[in-house]
Amino acid sequence: MSDGKHEARDGLNAGEEAILRRVGYDGAAARSATSVLIDHELRVADSTLDGVEIMSIQDALMRYDWVQNLMFNLIAPDENELLRQAAELLHDPIGRFVYVHDGAKVSLPVQSFTVLETPQKRQFTHNVTVIGKGAEVEMISGAAVPENVQAGHHVSIDETYVREGARCRSVSIETWGRNMTVDSYSRSEIGAGAEMTSNQIMLASLRRHLSDTKTHIGADASCNDQAIIFAPEGTERNFQTEVFLTAPGARSEHIARMVSAGGRIINNSLLVGETAGVSGFLGCDGLMLSDDGEMVATPSLKAKSVEAQLSHEASVGMIDAEKLAYLMASGLSEDRARDLIVQGFLRLKDEYVPEDMRARVTEMIAAAKSGGM
Amino acid sequence: MTEGLLELRDVSVSVGDKAILRDVSLTVGAGEAHILLGPNGSGKSSVLSAIMGLAPFEVTKGDILYRGQSIKGLGVDERARVGLGMAFQRPPTLEGVTVAEFASALDASARLATEAEALNLGDFADRDLVVGFSGGEIKRWEVLKLFLQAPDFLLFDEPESGVDLEHIAAVGAAVNRLVSAPARDGSKRGALLITHTGLILEHVQADMGHILSGGRIIHSGPPKALFQHIQKSGYVAPAA
Ligand SMILES: Nc1ncnc2c1ncn2[C@@H]1O[C@H](COP(=O)(O)OP(=O)(O)O)[C@@H](O)[C@H]1O
Ligand SMILES: [Mg+2]
Numbered sequence: 157m158s159d160g161k162h163e164a165r166d167g168l169n170a171g172e173e174a175i176l177r178r179v180g181y182d183g184a185a186a187r188s189a190t191s192v193l194i195d196h197e198l199r200v201a202d203s204t205l206d207g208v209e210i211m212s213i214q215d216a217l218m219r220y221d222w223v224q225n226l227m228f229n230l231i232a233p234d235e236n237e238l239l240r241q242a243a244e245l246l247h248d249p250i251g252r253f254v255y256v257h258d259g260a261k262v263s264l265p266v267q268s269f270t271v272l273e274t275p276q277k278r279q280f281t282h283n284v285t286v287i288g289k290g291a292e293v294e295m296i297s298g299a300a301v302p303e304n305v306q307a308g309h310h311v312s313i314d315e316t317y318v319r320e321g322a323r324c325r326s327v328s329i330e331t332w333g334r335n336m337t338v339d340s341y342s343r344s345e346i347g348a349g350a351e352m353t354s355n356q357i358m359l360a361s362l363r364r365h366l367s368d369t370k371t372h373i374g375a376d377a378s379c380n381d382q383a384i385i386f387a388p389e390g391t392e393r394n395f396q397t398e399v400f401l402t403a404p405g406a407r408s409e410h411i412a413r414m415v416s417a418g419g420r421i422i423n424n425s426l427l428v429g430e431t432a433g434v435s436g437f438l439g440c441d442g443l444m445l446s447d448d449g450e451m452v453a454t455p456s457l458k459a460k461s462v463e464a465q466l467s468h469e470a471s472v473g474m475i476d477a478e479k480l481a482y483l484m485a486s487g488l489s490e491d492r493a494r495d496l497i498v499q500g501f502l503r504l505k506d507e508y509v510p511e512d513m514r515a516r517v518t519e520m521i522a523a524a525k526s527g528g529m
Numbered sequence: 530m531t532e533g534l535l536e537l538r539d540v541s542v543s544v545g546d547k548a549i550l551r552d553v554s555l556t557v558g559a560g561e562a563h564i565l566l567g568p569n570g571s572g573k574s575s576v577l578s579a580i581m582g583l584a585p586f587e588v589t590k591g592d593i594l595y596r597g598q599s600i601k602g603l604g605v606d607e608r609a610r611v612g613l614g615m616a617f618q619r620p621p622t623l624e625g626v627t628v629a630e631f632a633s634a635l636d637a638s639a640r641l642a643t644e645a646e647a648l649n650l651g652d653f654a655d656r657d658l659v660v661g662f663s664g665g666e667i668k669r670w671e672v673l674k675l676f677l678q679a680p681d682f683l684l685f686d687e688p689e690s691g692v693d694l695e696h697i698a699a700v701g702a703a704v705n706r707l708v709s710a711p712a713r714d715g716s717k718r719g720a721l722l723i724t725h726t727g728l729i730l731e732h733v734q735a736d737m738g739h740i741l742s743g744g745r746i747i748h749s750g751p752p753k754a755l756f757q758h759i760q761k762s763g764y765v766a767p768a769a
Contacts, residue, residue: 500625
């Protein structure tokens with residue numbers, strides 16, 4: 157961690173900085189660009205690189221006339237009532253715009269965060285991300301609330317464009333208030349030959365989370381997605397995911413690891429092979445830690461060509477008694493043995509996770525299981 | 530009569546309604562290593578599982594004592610903590626749990642590198658437990674695991690089966706080192722080993738052998754002689 161001694165850097169107070177550090181925030185020395193949106197205000201929007209622009213969506217609309225074409229482009233406002241309300245706020249949209257220029261090779265990650273600071277507030281955000289042709293970047297994004305915020309409603313729309321030949325590796329981490337409701341809509345377009353790897357870490361408790369994601373993958377492009385999901389008692393997480401392999405050579409791997417410790421998890425994922433020469437995999441594994449929870453995993457495949465290679469795997473089960481006994485036979489207590497198994501189950505593939513986030517992710521998994529989040 | 534480190538007194542074991550072991554008695558003293566011999570399905574692994582307290586084996590009769598105390602009522606982890614440890618014949622895979630993490634959970638990180646090296650598992654620290662291990666690697670891992678756990682009484686289920694000739698000496702030497710190391714209170718360890726091939730006898734000084742057949746111990750005697758007898762006559766009790 158850099159700049160640990162400074163406070164109120166970049167317009168953040170010490171408390172804000174502290175909660176954001178838990179979801180991946182680091183000082184300017186370790187990041188190429190930073191945005192922090194607090195309630196309805198973009199408090200921080202700084203970039204230290206010419207090749208990376210980060211600004212409020214309003215500024216972006218004024219600076220680049222093409223940005224308006226990217227908003228509500230991958231998602232339609234008439235899909236539901238919430239989205240319609242969000243679209244009505246479009247005269248005064250709140251959100252951030254990230255633009256990584258064509259060919260920019262960005263070595264330090266770009267970070268962007270959302271904070272809901274006022275209890276009971278309803279927050280609408282609309283973010284647009286453009287990773288230019290041939291650019292390479294790592295993105296860290298996160299959401300957090302101060303401890304006093306238990307209730308509130310966060311609605312986010314994200315439209316992400318990964319242009320031809322670009323490479324992007326992203327991690328997102330969120331921690332919300334116990335009684336909060338979150339609706340997140342995320343749409344991505346992965347251009348020809350581009351590579352996208354994304355990791356989503358959703359371990360905190362909240363009342364209800366709806367995550368609605370659609371990804372379109374172009375010719376020879378690939379998208380690897382892994383999500384780790386934890387639902388303690390009182391939490392419902394509902395994932396509706398669709399992945400479209402739209403042109404020959406498109407590849408995708410979508411993996412979800414879900415743990416219910418009394419909460420409810422619904423995971424409906426659909427993989428569509430629209431043409432020949434595409435391949436994709438949906439993997440969806442659930443672990444139930446108690447009888448109180450519920451898990452519904454429905455992976456589906458739709459092939460529009462006989463030459464689309466699509467497959468899926470789904471499993472839901474308890475901790476294997478034999479594995480537990482094996483660890484306990486070395487002297488580990490049942491709790492410790494369970495923790496190891498759950499942490500192992502939730503482990504992300506290291507190579508997909510930006511290096512300086514790996515230790516943090518491991519800590520979060522340990523904390524989630526012990527109820528510390 | 531000297532008190533054994535581990536003692537089985539007329540132990541019968543069932544799985545559900547199925548009787549697996551009948552009236553098995555044996556006493557392994559401190560500083561002793563015993564071997565169990567017997568055809569496939571005779572109940573050798575079940576003896577070790579019952580000692581370790583593993584499901585689904587249920588002791589329906591008799592008692593198991595460790596250092597003079599009954600351990601019948603103890604859970605698997607409690608038995609491990611009083612000092613028992615077992616090299617499994619077929620351990621399960623533990624996806625996402627690395628060798629290094631497991632060592633750390635046992636407070637044994639400091640020992641890991643050296644002992645892993647001695648068993649030619651030097652580059653296994655980041656491997657998930659048992660996932661993708663070959664037959665021989667599994668056996669070497671189970672021995673390494675016991676170095677990490679450092680139990681006072683060691684149970685080995687066919688530690689040399691499937692280990693290729695290149696590694697057998699290392700495994701044999703490692704098993705011998707485990708058995709001869711002092712117990713945590715400075716007294717001597719004990720061991721019960723299942724062997725199919727008898728190869729382990731070239732590395733470990735065994736004091737007594739037992740032939741198991743149909744869930745019963747049908748004969749006990751000096752291990753090397755016993756093994757030679759079996760090779761000649763099969764798993765039958767030698768004529769008196
Ligand atoms: N989990 C189990 N459930 C039912 N029967 C079992 C189980 N494990 C072993 N057995 C039976 O117990 C007997 C002894 O098996 P085992 O102890 O594994 O023999 P060995 O190790 O000598 O080959 C066999 O008939 C075997 O089928
Ligand atoms: Mg056996």
